Amino acid sequence: MIGLFLGVGLISSCQSEIDEAKGYGYLQLSSIDVNKGVETRADITESEAIAVDILDESNAVVQHADDWRNLDDVILPVATYTIKAYSADKNMETQGFDAQPYYAGQKDVVIEANKAKNVNITCKLAQTMVSVNCSETFKSTFAGYTCYIEGADALSIPFVEDEARAAYVKAGQPLTVKVDFGNGKSFSQEITSKAEAAYHYKVNLDITEGNAGFDISVDQTIHQYDVTVKVPTKQESADMVTSDIKNDASKVWGQFAYLSGSCNLAEITSPVQFRYKKKADAEWTTIEAVQEEGTKNYSAKVAPLDFGTEYEYYIVCGDKTGETCTFTTESYVEIPNLNFDTWxxxxxxxxxxxxxxxxxxxxxxxxxxxxxxxxxxxxxxxxxxxxxxxxxxxxxxxxxxxxxxxxxxxxxxxxxxxxxxxxxxxxxxxxxxxxxxxxxxxxxxxxxxxxxxxxxxxxxxxxxxxxxxxxxxxxxxxxxxxxxxxxxxxxxxxxxxxxxxxxxxxxxxxxxxxxxxxxxxxxxxxxxxxxxxxxxxxxxxxxxxxxx
The missing domain is CATH 2.60.120.890 (BT2081, beta-jelly-roll domain)
Structure with a gap:
């Protein structure tokens, strides 16, 4: 969090200048306080170099300072302006372990004639932090593995065994944890469909004898997502990976679900599809999968489904298939008297x-x-x-x-x-x-x-x-x-x-x-x-x- 305070009072000389120009108002940048509000890596210092831009209604920069301390008293024509504060010496597009935290914030302000404005802009971390931790049971079960955090535009950050550092990635993109076991097999699980800025996703990998498990808890006080992923000890083919959605409320609803998975084939000669059915049925239904731009992930919405019913599904391309997973739709609860016939x-x-x-x-x-x-x-x-x-x-x-x-x-x-x-x-x-x-x-x-x-x-x-x-x-x-x-x-x-x-x-x-x-x-x-x-x-x- 960066508190940006603009304008506290007018010194007499500036007030005289405003009085002479009735179509102008006054801004004064008095201080910037730095309070990150989210856990960051230990190598980040407490001081931040903050630049400031003042933009007019056409989005043109009318005032700029590489260092906010150099932005002296500002007199502006009457109009609406956007004031932006941001990290001056860092690139928000950089992702990975070498990326540095980038802070940004903005607020609109209306300049009125002969008046000073006091504006507070709150800046926050514009990126997402992500780290991976493997349990001792996971380490003893699998050997020679590498974990990756994957995202849009072919993002792939390797977390080798015992990698304790956190990486910075761009917010707003889907993030998937992938474990490559080095034997032609891998496991993938989407951890979020849209990474939130100023949050730390802590991915904890463990094992399970059954189907993959997935659980998220959020601590709003420290802006942290604890993501627990249970990796099956029996791994499916690395070519086709079915994502387990049964514990993801964003994907499983009452009469529809969003199936998801990944296809890692070098060349796709057949369409990628999903097959699904009620667990109690024998016949499968096939639906075309849609590739998520910039990734190897695929999804498909299936509807209508029956309320409170368990379904099976898997991803397929040609003769390659992913592991079969299950989910249960939400149950129907009747709202009484929706037709208003009872009085x-x-x-x-x-x-x-x-x-x-x-x-x-x-x-x-x-x-x-x-x-x-x-x-x-x-x-x-x-x-x-x-x-x-x-x-x-x-x-x-x-x-x-x-x-x-x-x-x-x-x-x-x-x-x-x-x-x-x-x-x-x-x-x-x-x-x-x-x-x-x-x-x-x-x-x-x-x-x-x-x-x-x-x-x-x-x-x-x-x-x-x-x-x-x-x-x-x-x-x-x-x-x-x-x-x-x-x-x-x-x-x-x-x-x-x-x-x-x-x-x-x-x-x-x-x-x-x-x-x-x-x-x-x-x-x-x-x-x-x-x-x-x-x-x-x-x-x-x-x-x-x-x-x-």
Whole structure:
């Protein structure tokens, strides 16, 4: 981490110069602090030579200093600039044991007339560190081996026996550990599909009597991935290597999987393919493999697969085949009442569950029906797409909070009169397969904004439908949403793609939310401050989750 501080105050002489040129502002580089924030090799000194560039909006350098200490007071025309700090005496493209750590960071700054800017830029290691360690059992089992870390553009870094140094490689590329046993046989395992900058991948090699094993643990406090690879004592041909994906959540989903392997043939006269089948079946399915650019690695997406089912697969080219590996797809867990046909009424409240309570789906009805009718209710006949549908309406004039949006969500609701924003708790436990899309049908009446101040840019109301997933630590791993301000008088299909920010994690909690006013849940104290339009109404029906 490199703290870069620009501009703390103006000395009187510079202030006078600014006053004379009303179209200029002021930057002063006061200090650079070095704090690497990641374990580095012992031969790296504590001091870093840092260069600084100031670039204009056309990306042209308007100020440069090989050493930040030489960048004196800077007066710049009013405009937006990008300030970059980076290692001055190192090459980020160099990879291997001889490469040196390269630090970089940048931030945009808007220069205003007659004003000084105080800007803090955080620089971090722009490369990835990688090292290999072999257990004593591994060393005693195999003799005369060499380990390689391989990546894009034919990267191959040899780690001979007892090599303790770490190497620096470019971030963003796939990394594979390969063990060459010197007898025409080798073993390969991808350790990451995209190496992260400022992290150290510590690859630990051990042995197993069965199929290869693969496990990753991450220590965020020291930016370290501990990658444990169990190498089978019985080795397959070095020509074709099947990668074991069974413990890689990024490759094994509910109804699809990414098969992977490597082909080390000098000349490929036949197409590289994968064969796969259910373990209980006899017949294999063949699919063409796609080569990953700059590597000898191949992959293929296979779909649709059955939930919770064990599959076998191997890589093949001509008469050369890799070892057969297995994986088991994620299991299906049903989300109840996605078609919104089940409703129960209790007093003035309606519930989208069979037991007349907020037992799975919940609404804010109980907070509104103290003085008004329920804002979320079932409808059928011509108001539904099929069976029953959910109708949500935004109302104003609600005691205490001012306004209330109609809503329906997976979670819990319990009215908190002293802090209404905490009445809603989104999400319920979920251990099923990761969906990739949410689809369904909706129609919407958007009314003019007549209440609220946030975000302050709306003239007509917006409906919102979204899905969110969290892992066991409570961190969001997947999200997708649909937003519209257009009034739609007939049921219209919608589709939401779920984007996963972390494909290595499996979900532990899920919610689906629909509301007639996107900002109806924005509170300040006891009052709703989100912009809403009283009368805005959203109908939804026949939701469906897709898994491939």
């Amino acid at each position: 129960r009424q209790k007093g003035k409240n309606w519930y989208a569950n069979a037991d007349a309570s907020d037992s799975y789906w919940a609404t804010g009805n109980s907070g509104v029906t103290l003085i008004k009718d329920a804002t979320t209710v079932p409808v059928e006949g011509s108001e539904a797409h099929s069976g029953k549908a959910a109708k949500m309406t935004t109302v104003d004039g609600v005691m205490l909070v001012g306004a209330a949006a109609g809503n329906l969500f997976i979670g819990t609701y319990k009215t908190n009169m002293t802090n209404p924003s905490t009445s809603v708790n989104f999400g319920r436990d979920y251990a099923g397969a990761r969906p990739v899309k949410l689809s369904g049908y909706y129609k919407y009446t958007s009314c003019a904004i007549n209440y609220g101040s946030q975000p302050g840019t709306l003239t007509t109301d917006e409906c919102n439908i979204y899905i969110r997933l969290w892992d066991a630590s409570g961190t969001e791993i997947g999200f997708g949403e649909f937003v519209s301000s257009e009034s739609v008088g007939t049921y219209t299909p919608f589709e939401v793609t779920i984007n996963y920010s972390n494909t290595q994690k499996r979900p532990a909690k899920l919610t689906i939310v629909a509301t007639s006013s996107r900002y109806g849940g924005n509170f300040s104290g006891k009052k709703v401050v989100g912009q809403v339009g009283a009368g805005s109404t959203l109908w939804v029906d026949d939701f469906e989750l897709s898994y491939y």
